[in-house]
Amino acid sequence: MNFSKGHELLDLCKEHNKKIYEIMIEREKIISGTTEEEIKAAMRESLEIMKASVNKGLTENIKSVSGLIGGAAKKLEDRREKVRQPVCGSIMSKAISRSMAVLEVNAAMGKIVAAPTAGSSGIIPGTLITLAEEFNIDDERLIEGLITASAVGMIISKNATVAGAEGGCQAETGSAAAMAAAVTVELMGGSPEASLHAAAMCIKNILGLVCDPIAGLVESPCENRNALGAANALISAEIALAGVTSLIPFDEVVDTMYKVGRSLPMELRETALGGLADTPTGRRLKEEIFGNKKESR
Amino acid sequence: MKDFSMFDIVGPNMIGPSSSHTAGACRIGKVAYKISGGDIKKVTFLLHGSFGKTYKGHGTDKAILGGILGFDPDDEKIKFSFDLAKKQGLDFEFIEEDLGDVHPNTAKVLIEKFDGSKIEILGSSIGGGSIVVTEINGLELEFTGEYVTLIIAHTDRPGVIAKVSAILAEYAINIAFMRVYRHNRGQNAFMIIETDDMISDEAVKSVINTENIANAYLVSIK
Numbered sequence A: 001m002n003f004s005k006g007h008e009l010l011d012l013c014k015e016h017n018k019k020i021y022e023i024m025i026e027r028e029k030i031i032s033g034t035t036e037e038e039i040k041a042a043m044r045e046s047l048e049i050m051k052a053s054v055n056k057g058l059t060e061n062i063k064s065v066s067g068l069i070g071g072a073a074k075k076l077e078d079r080r081e082k083v084r085q086p087v088c089g090s091i092m093s094k095a096i097s098r099s100m101a102v103l104e105v106n107a108a109m110g111k112i113v114a115a116p117t118a119g120s121s122g123i124i125p126g127t128l129i130t131l132a133e134e135f136n137i138d139d140e141r142l143i144e145g146l147i148t149a150s151a152v153g154m155i156i157s158k159n160a161t162v163a164g165a166e167g168g169c170q171a172e173t174g175s176a177a178a179m180a181a182a183v184t185v186e187l188m189g190g191s192p193e194a195s196l197h198a199a200a201m202c203i204k205n206i207l208g209l210v211c212d213p214i215a216g217l218v219e220s221p222c223e224n225r226n227a228l229g230a231a232n233a234l235i236s237a238e239i240a241l242a243g244v245t246s247l248i249p250f251d252e253v254v255d256t257m258y259k260v261g262r263s264l265p266m267e268l269r270e271t272a273l274g275g276l277a278d279t280p281t282g283r284r285l286k287e288e289i290f291g292n293k294k295e296s297r
Numbered sequence B: 001m002k003d004f005s006m007f008d009i010v011g012p013n014m015i016g017p018s019s020s021h022t023a024g025a026c027r028i029g030k031v032a033y034k035i036s037g038g039d040i041k042k043v044t045f046l047l048h049g050s051f052g053k054t055y056k057g058h059g060t061d062k063a064i065l066g067g068i069l070g071f072d073p074d075d076e077k078i079k080f081s082f083d084l085a086k087k088q089g090l091d092f093e094f095i096e097e098d099l100g101d102v103h104p105n106t107a108k109v110l111i112e113k114f115d116g117s118k119i120e121i122l123g124s125s126i127g128g129g130s131i132v133v134t135e136i137n138g139l140e141l142e143f144t145g146e147y148v149t150l151i152i153a154h155t156d157r158p159g160v161i162a163k164v165s166a167i168l169a170e171y172a173i174n175i176a177f178m179r180v181y182r183h184n185r186g187q188n189a190f191m192i193i194e195t196d197d198m199i200s201d202e203a204v205k206s207v208i209n210t211e212n213i214a215n216a217y218l219v220s221i222k
């Protein structure tokens, strides 16, 4: 029971009349020689870390190692509580503040789950934990959701890349958003097909997004792009749940994302030599952070 | 290459901000710590390429020092490793240095122990938190720490390798990969043994007590 492509996964789901996470669990049992209980227990640990990182980012005074970011997630929480009706609605507002919270914790040397990378680590917890709060979803189903997310991420990793250095930010935050969108559809009762349509839409929406972190640090614009990823996941899931399909199938979108990523110039793939990193302000911030070199006790 | 596990995709669990600059750096430190056997008086980190240029912003310094203190990449104490090292009376220093034609994220770890002995380890963080160690005490070799790894320093003599594999067999340990490295015939050499099974302290001791074996270190990293 193994698969590399989205259409193979859907065939397996159909053939065995199973959900995406069930197929993924069967596969994991074979390749790692573990039991379903062990797999779920390990995923529960990941879920706990995700919850703790969201909580930390929303309640503590976070400052990143460089000092570039920190405290934004909390500001969003404060505003939502104050205005009661955020401009993008409560669910979206929560999802973006929660995903930003995790990214801030990451940038402040806190504990996170790379999902699929550290730079995109806010998107899946931000989306899932918001859904859990708003729709009363229990941990068991969230654990299944994380497993579904891993199936989508694995297909992308096998056929393209999830690394900003290889494929730009579309590969990193785009993949995380696609994973989150697939889970959102599943948790809301959509079919495996609809999950992959949502994942495809997510990647299509940000195709070509460059990776240009200021001073080469996973902080800015990364934090806002995690918010964007969570929003993208919800938008795409909503569209797919309405029965709208992606004109270009998921597998073709993944291949395209890889091709587009490879055609991005090296300056726009995590080297911090182009894009926002290469603006006058971006260069100045870099100078300020990495001014002097040697340090000892 | 091993097929992806779901935990390669949703995971690893780690201290941020970067799998290559933080988690990988911590692993390099941890391997150096394991090989040194602890009791470290002073450690100097020579940081090359992107490690050297960006270590402050990525917390590479805290992470690699955390590894020297024995922390895993998901240990929240990493953030406080400077203070924890000072409390232990451990001297540490970071120097940006060009280490030549190596991976951009490479560090050389120079360890000075209380008994006066010195150890040098060269390691690279090659992405996603994975590492590769390419030199111990100037001897070129290669291992990743992904498997349970037994590193044996021995004198290059006939029969030494057979004795080691006999001991491992006795403890029902299956060898996945094994490589031998040496400078010259009959001199100091290293065996790198990667196994499928955990190796007990007892088995390691029995290896150390074998003739022509100077030392053995068990390295297994999460």
Ligand code: SF4
Binding pocket: A119, A120, A163, A164, A165, A168, A169, A170, A172, A173, A210, A211, A212, A213, A217, A218, A219, A220, A221, A222, A223, A225, A270
């Ligand atoms: S800009 Fe680059 S470093 Fe930042 S989140 Fe996107 S891919 Fe990651």
